[in-house]
Amino acid sequence: MHNRKGTGGDIMNNKVLFISFDSLRSDYVAGPNKKVNLPNLDSLCKNGVFFKNTIVQVPLTVPSHTSMFTGMYPFNHGIRDQVVRTNYHTPTIFDILKYKDFKILGFSDVDLLKDLWFFNWNYSGECNLKEIKSKLKEIKNQNFFIFIHYWGTHTPYQVKLPPKNIKDIISRFILVFSSLRKWSNLLGKISTLFWLYRVNRIREMVKNGDNNIVEIIKEGYIKSIKEADKFVGDIREMLSKIGILDDTLIVITADHGESFNEHEEINSAIGNEYEHGLFLYDNVLKVPLIFYQPSKLAPAEIATPIREIDIVPTILEMLGMGEELITLNFDGCSLIPLLGKNANPKRTEFIYSEVVRKIQNKKIEKRSLRSERYKLIIDFIEDKREFYDLKKDPDELNNIYNRQKTEIALEMENILEKYRIYDKDKLERERVKSRIKKLKLIPTSSEKIS
Numbered sequence: 001m002h003n004r005k006g007t008g009g010d011i012m013n014n015k016v017l018f019i020s021f022d023s024l025r026s027d028y029v030a031g032p033n034k035k036v037n038l039p040n041l042d043s044l045c046k047n048g049v050f051f052k053n054t055i056v057q058v059p060l061t062v063p064s065h066t067s068m069f070t071g072m073y074p075f076n077h078g079i080r081d082q083v084v085r086t087n088y089h090t091p092t093i094f095d096i097l098k099y100k101d102f103k104i105l106g107f108s109d110v111d112l113l114k115d116l117w118f119f120n121w122n123y124s125g126e127c128n129l130k131e132i133k134s135k136l137k138e139i140k141n142q143n144f145f146i147f148i149h150y151w152g153t154h155t156p157y158q159v160k161l162p163p164k165n166i167k168d169i170i171s172r173f174i175l176v177f178s179s180l181r182k183w184s185n186l187l188g189k190i191s192t193l194f195w196l197y198r199v200n201r202i203r204e205m206v207k208n209g210d211n212n213i214v215e216i217i218k219e220g221y222i223k224s225i226k227e228a229d230k231f232v233g234d235i236r237e238m239l240s241k242i243g244i245l246d247d248t249l250i251v252i253t254a255d256h257g258e259s260f261n262e263h264e265e266i267n268s269a270i271g272n273e274y275e276h277g278l279f280l281y282d283n284v285l286k287v288p289l290i291f292y293q294p295s296k297l298a299p300a301e302i303a304t305p306i307r308e309i310d311i312v313p314t315i316l317e318m319l320g321m322g323e324e325l326i327t328l329n330f331d332g333c334s335l336i337p338l339l340g341k342n343a344n345p346k347r348t349e350f351i352y353s354e355v356v357r358k359i360q361n362k363k364i365e366k367r368s369l370r371s372e373r374y375k376l377i378i379d380f381i382e383d384k385r386e387f388y389d390l391k392k393d394p395d396e397l398n399n400i401y402n403r404q405k406t407e408i409a410l411e412m413e414n415i416l417e418k419y420r421i422y423d424k425d426k427l428e429r430e431r432v433k434s435r436i437k438k439l440k441l442i443p444t445s446s447e448k449i450s
């Protein structure tokens with residue numbers, strides 16, 4: 001890999017377009033559950049670097065994106081739930097690149113991330129092509145980082161429910177047209193109400209075991225992914241037309257996957273929220289991750305399990321900031337060493353994920369640890385343990401915890417216990433705050449030149 005020089009002397013001409021498809025499962029993009037042709041995503045997987053075992057640290061939108069953009073475990077950045085904490089600030093890639101004179105833009109259809117503490121200063125508009133294109137044209141000669149949070153893949157997707165009453169007909173109408181037009185505040189609020197109505201109706205049908213409901217849901221999900229695929233193609237074409245496709249690193253990933261009730265999650269889900277955010281099975285932990293920039297990156301498919309917290313260090317190294325990574329104190333590390341001819345695809349570390357939050361005043365504390373082959377999930381509130389051999393049982397249907405208390409299970413339990421102790425140790429976590437000071441030590445590109 002080499003860094004190309006832009007027109008501005010020593011300033012590298014660097015551009016990143018980052019798309020997070022909410023709730024996009026890895027196995028629907030490439031793998032056993034992929035049912036349809038996704039020409040654009042397929043092409044990016046094939047011609048880019050595709051990490052097919054990418055594991056998120058929290059299967060929930062806000063804390064997961066926070067881990068994604070801080071490169072830190074949730075217990076270090078402190079955002080564990082769907083909350084916005086304005087009095088606390090852990091640097092994100094947005095802060096780091098803004099410091100490096102990058103133009104930062106964000107596009108989202110939902111308030112969830114738009115209002116988030118790390119995002120409120122750079123919200124640029126809704127996630128539609130026209131808006132993205134007009135902003136892109138303005139900044140095409142600058143270094144930029146564009147973040148697109150794509151919501152169309154989130155429940156209730158394009159699920160076609162059998163109509164029950166007038167509410168169903170209206171909610172279907174609103175879903176179809178909400179993607180086509182810009183909502184005023186009032187219409188936005190009304191559409192949210194109908195959105196909630198639809199989500200709840202689907203949950204009730206799953207709970208009641210209604211005929212074929214899971215199949216209907218999956219069909220709607222696939223339909224949404226096909227639309228997401230088209231969006232990827234449009235974005236690529238747009239970059240090409242503007243003339244910056246070669247200069248732009250496209251990153252595609254997701255904040256978590258989605259459950260189709262494979263583990264009968266609905267029966268133990270608080271408030272029937274079974275889709276994601278409560279459990280730690282691979283249906284919600286595994287997401288796609290693609291880095292696409294053929295002018296800089298040779299195509300590769302990497303099976304080594306990696307973490308969402310590795311994404312930011314990887315991007316920064318690709319932007320020529322590899323030497324500075326150490327001062328930024330990430331929990332994640334760059335994936336570049338996994339690429340190239342002399343790459344060593346073996347990584348020994350275990351991968352940690354969690355759900356530590358409160359729903360309806362009920363405390364939830366689940367943590368999981370995985371190696372390439374095994375996975376341990378501990379529910380510390382219910383004192384329940386699950387252990388899976390992912391090689392023999394990739395769908396995690398056969399809990400072998402009691403039957404097979406092997407050395408590896410005990411070792412993993414030990415390590416998970418250490419994560420937990422660390423989590424409760426506030427003093428140790430103070431080191432996080434020092435990152436803010438350290439950030440100021442990074443010179444801007446203009447300072448470097450002079």
Ligand SMILES: [Zn+2]
Nearest residue numbers: 022023061255
């Ligand atoms: Zn999400």
